[in-house]
Amino acid sequence: MNRPLPSNDAPLPGWRGALYKVVYQSDTPAGVLFDKVLIALILASVTVVVIDSVIAPDSGWGTVFEIAEWGFTLLFTVEYVLRLLCVRQPLRYATSFFGIVDLIAILPTYLALLFPELHALIDVRVLRLLRVFRIFKLTAYLSEYQALGEALAASSRKILVFLSVVLMIVVVMGSVMYVVEGPANGFTSIPVGIYWAITTMTTVGFGDITPRTGLGRLISSMMMLLGWGTLAVPTGIVTSEMTLRRHRDEHRDGSPPASRRCARCDSDGHLPQAVYCHHCGVQLD
Numbered sequence: 001m002n003r004p005l006p007s008n009d010a011p012l013p014g015w016r017g018a019l020y021k022v023v024y025q026s027d028t029p030a031g032v033l034f035d036k037v038l039i040a041l042i043l044a045s046v047t048v049v050v051i052d053s054v055i056a057p058d059s060g061w062g063t064v065f066e067i068a069e070w071g072f073t074l075l076f077t078v079e080y081v082l083r084l085l086c087v088r089q090p091l092r093y094a095t096s097f098f099g100i101v102d103l104i105a106i107l108p109t110y111l112a113l114l115f116p117e118l119h120a121l122i123d124v125r126v127l128r129l130l131r132v133f134r135i136f137k138l139t140a141y142l143s144e145y146q147a148l149g150e151a152l153a154a155s156s157r158k159i160l161v162f163l164s165v166v167l168m169i170v171v172v173m174g175s176v177m178y179v180v181e182g183p184a185n186g187f188t189s190i191p192v193g194i195y196w197a198i199t200t201m202t203t204v205g206f207g208d209i210t211p212r213t214g215l216g217r218l219i220s221s222m223m224m225l226l227g228w229g230t231l232a233v234p235t236g237i238v239t240s241e242m243t244l245r246r247h248r249d250e251h252r253d254g255s256p257p258a259s260r261r262c263a264r265c266d267s268d269g270h271l272p273q274a275v276y277c278h279h280c281g282v283q284l285d
Contacts, residue, residue, distance in 0.1 A: 083102065200220055
């Protein structure tokens, strides 16, 4: 699995081309080893940040975590520089999604060192939070992330239509509840009613606003039942898109199709391992 790279970029000759194969491609033993080491470093660095937020500052572990953090930062800095060196257009990679993620992975530590006065403007925990964003670096090395991203992008229009319908429903039902319940029962405005409709339709139900009238409770029951049905819609959209892409990949790789057709009765839907037709019983080709 080759890692994402800005378009119209190709390996350079010489040592930069050899470095390119290790850093950006995983079809060599060196590239696979580079991926595995980098994934381990990412997980370890995020673990250090999380544990550092639990340990008390005066526990004596502060120096250890600081040294570990600087070690991870230096390693990720070297990786970032290598990525810029072995591509033809470094600026294109630096401004890409993964280039920005790589920069965010190393920038907070340097900011805390170079600009100590930033601590007076923002809490140091904000910088630690930014370090957790290193977890997004994993998306460049695992093909499953890329497959999910492609499925979401292909389903974006359908999901957008679904969200627009949900938005219309919560606006209408929030307005209706504002009229039915009124300020006396906590529905002081239409936005408050919309907030109630969202929490009810998503089956969260915080309980801070609840209907008191019989009609309001009836509407709430309808919203809850409607929520159970709508929650499954985006999941089905993305799942069907992922299944379709997997079948396309199988056909592209030359593997047997997921559905077979009977030559006698023309019925389809047979699994690749099926021997006989499930409709007429004849042996499949």
